[in-house]
Amino acid sequence: MSEYQIVLASTSPYRAEILHKLSLSFTQLSPDFDETAQDNETPELLVARLAEGKAKSCALPDGNHLVIGSDQVCVVNGQIVGKPHTVENAIQQLHAQSGQTITFYTGLALYNSKQCHTQVVVDTFKVHFKTLTDTQIKRYVELEQPLNCAGSFKSEGLGIALFEALEGKDPNTLIGLPLIDLITLLENEGVFVLGNAVT
Numbered sequence: 001m002s003e004y005q006i007v008l009a010s011t012s013p014y015r016a017e018i019l020h021k022l023s024l025s026f027t028q029l030s031p032d033f034d035e036t037a038q039d040n041e042t043p044e045l046l047v048a049r050l051a052e053g054k055a056k057s058c059a060l061p062d063g064n065h066l067v068i069g070s071d072q073v074c075v076v077n078g079q080i081v082g083k084p085h086t087v088e089n090a091i092q093q094l095h096a097q098s099g100q101t102i103t104f105y106t107g108l109a110l111y112n113s114k115q116c117h118t119q120v121v122v123d124t125f126k127v128h129f130k131t132l133t134d135t136q137i138k139r140y141v142e143l144e145q146p147l148n149c150a151g152s153f154k155s156e157g158l159g160i161a162l163f164e165a166l167e168g169k170d171p172n173t174l175i176g177l178p179l180i181d182l183i184t185l186l187e188n189e190g191v192f193v194l195g196n197a198v199t
Helices: 013-020 043-057 087-097 134-144 158-162 171-175 179-188
Strands: 005-008 026-028 065-076 079-081 101-112 117-129 163-167
Touching: 005 013, 013 171, 013 179, 043 065, 043 101, 043 117, 065 087, 087 134, 101 171, 101 179, 117 171, 117 179, 134 158, 158 163
Parallel strands: 005 026, 005 065
Antiparallel strands: 065 079, 065 101, 101 117, 117 163
8 A cells, every 4th residue: 555645736537537547546736826837838848837837736745645736738839738618710720630630748757755855757759640621620629619629629528529540659648648757757666556566
């Protein structure tokens, strides 16, 4: 049994669903951290900084906690693309991504409140889009309403119909929580999903 309590610094139901795959007990807290990008900040540095900031913002004052923070951006033609928030913006984003390869950068941080140290990694995942028609784009946005999703699609849902291919080591990265990397970070803290490592 681990001496640590695990905290997910996110209220996202998608990230929680991914973390449940590891059969670990955890609580969710809402991070309080300014997500504004800094001048000349690369996507990798941005998501690493935000993931760490979110994790630390959810560190509880008592007890021993491992706090998981995560942040993700979508990059199209060298430009960071955020959440569309409106149907018009979603349609515009999908038009820009049609026939393109876009890259997701996902920062992952694990903050150890007992030791006051953080491990941070960044995973990348590429999505190759089909060439989409106006009708396909409008129909997709109408059906799935991906207005709070970076890049205007939900890969875990109907968004898969937009793609030609996916490229990356961990499909969970695309949804926002790289489990392969997280398992490694947890093992570094002595938490083994499948029991203790062979010695």
